[in-house]
Amino acid sequence: MRHRLLALIAGLLFPLAFAPYDLWPLLFVSVAAGFWCQQQASSGKEAFLRGWLYGLGMFGFGVSWVHVSMNDYGYMPLWMAIPFTAIFAAFLALFYGLTFSLSWRLGRSALVFAGIWLLLDWLRGWLLTGFPWLYAGYALIDTPLASLAPLGGVWLLTLATVLLSATLIQLRQPGTLRWVAAGLSVLVLITAAAGHLLTFTHANGPQQKVALVQGNIPQDLKWQISMRGETRRIYHELTRDIPADTLVLWPESAMTEFYQTITDFIEDEGNQLADRNGALITGIPWRSVSDAGITYRNSIAAIPLRDSDGGNERVYHKQKLVPFGEYVPMQSLIRGLIPFFDLPMSGFTPGDPSQPNLTVLGHTVAPFICYEILYPQLVASRSHDADVLVTISNDAWFGTSAGPLQHFQMARLRARETGRWLLRGTNNGVTAVIDHQGRIVDALPQFERDVLYSHYQPRTGITPFMALGVWPWLALSVLLLLPAMLGRKKKQPSYNIKE
Secondary structure (H helix, E strand, O other): OHHHHHHHHHHHHHHHHOOOOOOOHHHHHHHHHHHHHHHOOOOHHHHHHHHHHHHHHHHHHHOOOHHHHHHHHOOOOHHHHHHHHHHHHHHHHHHHHHHHHHHHHOOOOHHHHHHHHHHHHHHHOOHHHOOOOOOHHHHHOOOHHHHHHHHHHHHHHHHHHHHHHHHHHHOOOOOOHHHHHHHHHHHHHHHHHHHOOOOOEEEOOOOEEEEEEEOOOOHHHHOOHHHHHHHHHHHHHHHOOOOOOEEEEOOOOOOOOOOOOOHHHHHHHHHHHHOOOOEEEEEEEEEEEEOOEEEEEEEEEEEOOOOOOOOOOOEEEOOOOOEOOOEOOOHHHHOOOOHHHHOOOOOOOOOOOOOOOEEEOOEEEEEEEHHHHHOHHHHHHHOOOOOEEEEEEOHHHHOOOOHHHHHHHHHHHHHHHHOOOEEEEEOOOOOEEEOOOOOEEEEOOOOOOEEEEEEEOOEEEOOHHHHHOOHHHHHHHHHHHHHHHHHHHHOOOOOOOOO
């Protein structure tokens, strides 16, 4: 029971390494303590239980903010929202139960532990559309190890974190694998030190002025029909005095009406900026009518929507939708059961993966809506021809919890991975401009109505992570398992069966 309790406590320490606490050394303490608990297990079943308790602590604390959207804005009573959140955390904890159990059965080495951890983290971000939250590497954005991000993204950072942490425990145990783990750990540290000397992208043209509008419309009022006129007034007044030659960014669903419903208002705002050599990018719901029926999408559009020559629409439709927030799985069965399954705008259709990036003021903009910025491979693949990254969000769903600050921290790593500046526009924070090294250039305080005036530097070039993606690190994780798997195979007894 002592080891089980320690595993739970180690998991509780994990989220303290992330925003808003930023106690990143606790990340190594948490992973090392978890590995030690796994080492002391008497069976694979016991290792699974300890791993599950570790994951329960991690997610029970780290994503406890999920209940805010259910209770405050999803009309779900607190007595129901808390158990739903607990069930969600208990499910996610299964991934770490498997990590502890499989690595115990394969030899209990730091190499195996790190390899399986990364493989199951990747699976967690893919299975059932994925939940790519709280990967260990995100907590290292402001540390010397962040130089690994352009080389291998959050995946290499996560692998390095787990390997370094587990090796600290492995060194106290006999066997040759401890020296292999130590050697790889030293190689990681040398690579991180050398990474600070490497530059994979470079400036591409003059700086561009930007203005990021934070409307700060209360979430409990935002979707009310009576609020639509007031919403237009707020964004019009915040935008009208923005200087010439400025790219203006409105957040996700800045307007809660479909573009097709308020085309005149949106185009008029864009044309006024265009007359001053500026442009508008806004998040807005989108409605399309075809022979197949009506589809609704969560979108981001550059206004004016068409160039002066009447070319293609400059609009991007969100690909990675949030379950229950933007679409309802098995909706024919569960819609109507509780109000949470009928949230506003929860019937979206995902966009086509082959959509082009947006072109605004002569720059190519890679757009991402809210949750999408958490998918490293998606961002890397869409950034090859981009001069700048843009992400819009409405984190007001999660109130004053840690959720929006964790989201912001994770978005910053996308800038470091791709060597691109990142513009982040939100309804109530964190609205910010991030440079190509993941550093905060300018930001607005949360929960204030204001405009952030700043600039960005267009950049071009390809980082190794953009070129290679996650696959080298998944392959390396498999290679880390091979010595243990081969050794396990050799130990299998052979039998002579005589007739």
